[in-house]
Structure formats: structure tokens, C-alpha cells
Amino acid sequence: MIAVIADIVGSRKLADREGAQREIENAIARAQRTLPVADRMLAATVGDELQGVYLALGDALASLLLVQLELPEPISCRFGIGIGSVRAVPSGEGEIPEGPGWWAAREAIDLVHSKQQRTAPTARTWIVAAPEEDGRMHDAVRLANAYLLARDQLVGTMSERTRRLVAGRCARLTQRELAEREGITQSAVSQALTTAGAAAVVEGFHALGAGVPR
Incomplete structure (x- = not known):
């Protein structure tokens, strides 16, 4: 089983904590609609x-990526993934x-928090397997x-817009x-995705094996 613990980065500094909670829940719901893999x-x-x-681990990694992509600024979450x-x-x-x-999930979220503060400021996700694995x-x-x-x-x-575009590409x-959805030109979409290195994120998403049907 894959257990996930998430927390909100800088929750005490958010001006609208209640609104942030709604946005997070909406992002989770959108991710689940796109990829209904959560047990x-x-x-x-x-x-x-x-x-x-x-x-499955691939399901968790794919789903949590969608949640990250769906979150509006300035909201961000950390994810500790435990296998056991x-x-x-x-x-x-x-x-x-x-x-x-x-x-293991608790250990993982503590580790990613530590990495975020010290060696990897952009780190948001970490995995720990239980010792008996x-x-x-x-x-x-x-x-x-x-x-x-x-x-x-x-x-x-x-x-934020680029993340929405990447979420859309993950959803095929x-x-x-x-x-059309963003009200911009197709060339603007292409430029935003190319500049952000989105192709690697999208290909990685599909390589996880949690396919999104069209």
C-alpha cells in the first residue's frame, strides 16, 4: 500500500487560510477526475x-503531480509517500x-521538509519504504x-498558467x-510549454503507467 501525508507549505503565512483549503480540495478533486486512481x-x-x-506507487506519483499542477499561486503542498x-x-x-x-510517510514528509529548508528548496515530494520492504x-x-x-x-x-497547461497536456x-481554454494563441501555448521544459514532465507522467484515456 502507498500511504500519503500532505501538508501546506507556509500555511500560517497564507492570508486566506480557509480559501486555500478550498483551493487544495478543488485541486485534489480535479486531479482525481482526470486520473481516478486514489484508493x-x-x-x-x-x-x-x-x-x-x-x-501503486506509479499511481500515487502521477496523481500527486496533477495536484501540484492544479494548485493556484501562492498555494503549495509537500507530500510524504510511505510504502508499507x-x-x-x-x-x-x-x-x-x-x-x-x-x-514511512511521516518520515518522508519530515525528510522533504528538511531538504526544502537546506539542500533542495524546490523539493516537494519524497518517498520512504518501510524497513521490512x-x-x-x-x-x-x-x-x-x-x-x-x-x-x-x-x-x-x-x-500558474504554465502549470495549468502542463496539467492539460498530461490529460492529453x-x-x-x-x-481556447486559456484565451491565448496556440503559439503562446507552445512557447510556454517549451520554455518551461514541460515535455519532460508530461513524458515522465505518462511513463509512470497511470494512463489518461482520451
């Missing part, structure tokens, strides 16, 4: 935190998520984290369709 959609828990569950078993502990207040997958999984996680550092760097330098919309 349990990201949903608010306590404070500025959200939690969700996916059945998860379970629900019954309580009088409802089920409590528990298990190695969640502990096999060596092949830990090797795969190292490779995926290297990909995520590069992906987050590209996405983090995009304008044509440049003409995107131009």
Missing part, C-alpha cells in the same frame, strides 16, 4: 495536514490509520526520489484545446 482521496485530517492511500502495510485501528471517533506505511523496493525508491527532485525543480519554476488535451 482513498487525499482528505484533511488535523491542522494543515491531509492523508490519502493509493494501491497499513491498517485501521477502530476507535470511538472512527478508524485511526496505523501501520508501517503511515510511519525488500531490497528491490528500496532500490526503486532511491531511483524514484532522484526523479522527484528533478520533477519538483521543473514544476516549482513554472508560472491538444495545444489548440488549451489555447
